[in-house]
Amino acid sequence: MSQSARKKEYEIAIIGQPNVGKSTLFNILTGRRAHVANWPGVTVEVHEGETEFDGYRIKLVDLPGIYGFSTLSLEERIARNYILSGRPDAVIVLVDSLNPERTMYLAIQALEMTGKIVIGFTKSDAAHAHGIHINYDLISKRLGVPVVPVSAATLRGVRSLLRAALDVARGKAGRKKPLRIDYGELEPHVSSIESILREFEERLEYPIRWMALRLLEGDDDLYKYVKGVCGETVAEEIQRIREEVRKIFHRDPAELLARKRFEYLRKILGDAIVRLEIKKGRFEGFTKLFYRPFIGPVLSIAILLGMFMIAFTINTGFPLNILLDSLGMHGAASAVEEYSIGGLMEKLFSWISNWIINTFGESWLTDLIANGIISGVGSVLIFLPLIMIVSLFLAILEDSGIAPRMAVSLHGPLSKIGVSGHAIFPMTMSLGCNVPAILATRAIPSRSERLRLMITLPFIPCQARLVVILAFASSLISGYGALLVVLGYVVAFLAFALVNKVLYMLEKRKTGRKEPELVLELPPIHRPLGRVIWWHVWDSSKHFLKKAGTIIFALSIILWFMINVSPSLTLTDNPAESIAAGFAHFLSPIVYPIGISPDKAWIVAFALLVGFIAKEAVIETLTILTGTASAQQALFLLGLTVPQLASLTVFIVLYVPCIATLAVIYSESRSIKHTLATIALMLGIAYIAMLITYGLSLIL
Amino acid sequence: MGLTPGVVVDVVMNIGRGPIIIRVMGVEIALGRGIARRIIVEPIST
Numbered sequence: 001m002s003q004s005a006r007k008k009e010y011e012i013a014i015i016g017q018p019n020v021g022k023s024t025l026f027n028i029l030t031g032r033r034a035h036v037a038n039w040p041g042v043t044v045e046v047h048e049g050e051t052e053f054d055g056y057r058i059k060l061v062d063l064p065g066i067y068g069f070s071t072l073s074l075e076e077r078i079a080r081n082y083i084l085s086g087r088p089d090a091v092i093v094l095v096d097s098l099n100p101e102r103t104m105y106l107a108i109q110a111l112e113m114t115g116k117i118v119i120g121f122t123k124s125d126a127a128h129a130h131g132i133h134i135n136y137d138l139i140s141k142r143l144g145v146p147v148v149p150v151s152a153a154t155l156r157g158v159r160s161l162l163r164a165a166l167d168v169a170r171g172k173a174g175r176k177k178p179l180r181i182d183y184g185e186l187e188p189h190v191s192s193i194e195s196i197l198r199e200f201e202e203r204l205e206y207p208i209r210w211m212a213l214r215l216l217e218g219d220d221d222l223y224k225y226v227k228g229v230c231g232e233t234v235a236e237e238i239q240r241i242r243e244e245v246r247k248i249f250h251r252d253p254a255e256l257l258a259r260k261r262f263e264y265l266r267k268i269l270g271d272a273i274v275r276l277e278i279k280k281g282r283f284e285g286f287t288k289l290f291y292r293p294f295i296g297p298v299l300s301i302a303i304l305l306g307m308f309m310i311a312f313t314i315n316t317g318f319p320l321n322i323l324l325d326s327l328g329m330h331g332a333a334s335a336v337e338e339y340s341i342g343g344l345m346e347k348l349f350s351w352i353s354n355w356i357i358n359t360f361g362e363s364w365l366t367d368l369i370a371n372g373i374i375s376g377v378g379s380v381l382i383f384l385p386l387i388m389i390v391s392l393f394l395a396i397l398e399d400s401g402i403a404p405r406m407a408v409s410l411h412g413p414l415s416k417i418g419v420s421g422h423a424i425f426p427m428t429m430s431l432g433c434n435v436p437a438i439l440a441t442r443a444i445p446s447r448s449e450r451l452r453l454m455i456t457l458p459f460i461p462c463q464a465r466l467v468v469i470l471a472f473a474s475s476l477i478s479g480y481g482a483l484l485v486v487l488g489y490v491v492a493f494l495a496f497a498l499v500n501k502v503l504y505m506l507e508k509r510k511t512g513r514k515e516p517e518l519v520l521e522l523p524p525i526h527r528p529l530g531r532v533i534w535w536h537v538w539d540s541s542k543h544f545l546k547k548a549g550t551i552i553f554a555l556s557i558i559l560w561f562m563i564n565v566s567p568s569l570t571l572t573d574n575p576a577e578s579i580a581a582g583f584a585h586f587l588s589p590i591v592y593p594i595g596i597s598p599d600k601a602w603i604v605a606f607a608l609l610v611g612f613i614a615k616e617a618v619i620e621t622l623t624i625l626t627g628t629a630s631a632q633q634a635l636f637l638l639g640l641t642v643p644q645l646a647s648l649t650v651f652i653v654l655y656v657p658c659i660a661t662l663a664v665i666y667s668e669s670r671s672i673k674h675t676l677a678t679i680a681l682m683l684g685i686a687y688i689a690m691l692i693t694y695g696l697s698l699i700l
Numbered sequence: 701m702g703l704t705p706g707v708v709v710d711v712v713m714n715i716g717r718g719p720i721i722i723r724v725m726g727v728e729i730a731l732g733r734g735i736a737r738r739i740i741v742e743p744i745s746t
Contacts, residue, residue, distance in 0.1 A: 524728075
């Protein structure tokens, strides 16, 4: 390591158990906006970032959150192989000051691998609030590595942590050799494995002592490796020692070693940690409400509904406008609608479109830009404020620790349809926009549950579909209008629940798996940190803009050509002559069963086709094709009856996810099969639901 | 999650058929019934 003393660039890794505040600290160190969540294990991929400190360039590697190095999950394997590879010049192990006894276990295991360790105690300010006092110097002296208290909330200790890591990287601090724990009565067995391995020392890449311990614990990967390097007989001899230990102590060696490590940890921390009487949290009574059978779910749903009422009102004016309207305050109602964020943004985009056409004159190019790209991209951007508001609320719930408790409270009801309590957050997000909802399923531990949710979440009507429902509702007399809105949501959630249930039953029959499981850490309730919340909001907005924006941008161009170019490839002003109209005529028999006449059916089919790209464009298309100024007029001109409107609404709510959602389903599931299955399933169910609605409303 | 052999577990909440809430080394953890059933405990005096 003598040459690295002059090196100007170092690689420093960060590991820690889930929920110790690793992602937050990584963000602070690198200024990178990575996702921070209260869900254990949300950081699946490895993040890298760079920073400068004291004239050194530091490459920071954020490894996945892991509990230890024993079970060899994918995340643990990634972290272990990386640390053993010798690439990191120092490893920062983060320990939760609120739970040092538990979260330090990882640090002990890491110390058995390498001496180039710095231990950071996160949430050090919160520890004080909880009456926990830690003697960092004492722990540092006992372990022989730097121990630094940090706080993501106040940024205290962040620089000291980096400096300590640099010292370790430059060989000025840290242990020269890995930590050696006394395993007591197990020692003779450990040393016999050690002495066997010692004969092959030159050819083995890892520390002998560490290998001996891991082999005794039953590390299959390492066992295969040793078998390869040292041969069959050596491997068998090690296996024999393992069996011997099991026989002597009547326990799995892995369990024995883990127990010894915890004993060692208790010795290290014992008198180094002082706990004053922990104040019973102010929120104790409140949080316990969530665990109660009936009150819990009701409270959770009330919070979510309240949140959405506020978010919807800010964004579209709904439902406040309808409420004001029914109270006779028509002026106030239309003001709420006009000055909602959605209304204002719509104005802005139409102003930009007009400005472009007025300034550069009317040509096919300005029309493409103004009516194709700007209105297309604008229709997506309109949802950005809503997504930001909803993710702001969700971030507050998550960071404060309320969200995991809501998941617990709703686990019971949700497991009836085969999903765990985790599913509530993607479901909630779906009401705003399906795209971030599909992304939010990442926090769900069970892969099969996650795939099921990806297929079914698009059933939940997003804001775009709400816009369509509201437009349809506005063409009915007010009582019926409100009923239509309710109908849309009830049908959608019924479809969501039923399909989930059926898929779950099928899966259960095939794999024999039992009820959905919940394992969730419930972090202490605390005041949410502004910084962390902003990262959340920015992260989901960024994802949304990137994933939806690029696709919508490309598709708005394609769509514009489809509407403005005739099959003979000449530009046309009349949409009825366009390529898209040709498609629509072909598809129009779809709506014959609900009694829409063929001469008008193609207009509806065309709107549905456009709705595949962006749902809210259904209304716009109907008005353009009928040559009217509003949805009411368009629907009137089409002469749709109440049963036809109702069944069409149901169809539009269910029929297919928008193209941006499909793109995300594909990129998250990495399966064409799943993506196509989603379309087929939704189309089928939407069609059946449409026919049922039509039939029922005719009878009524 | 700190549920190691010999650890002391407090039951915070155990109502009906919902998840059981326990406290292990100072942290609350919610466990579904299926998983909770597979954890073997013996009562100790408080």
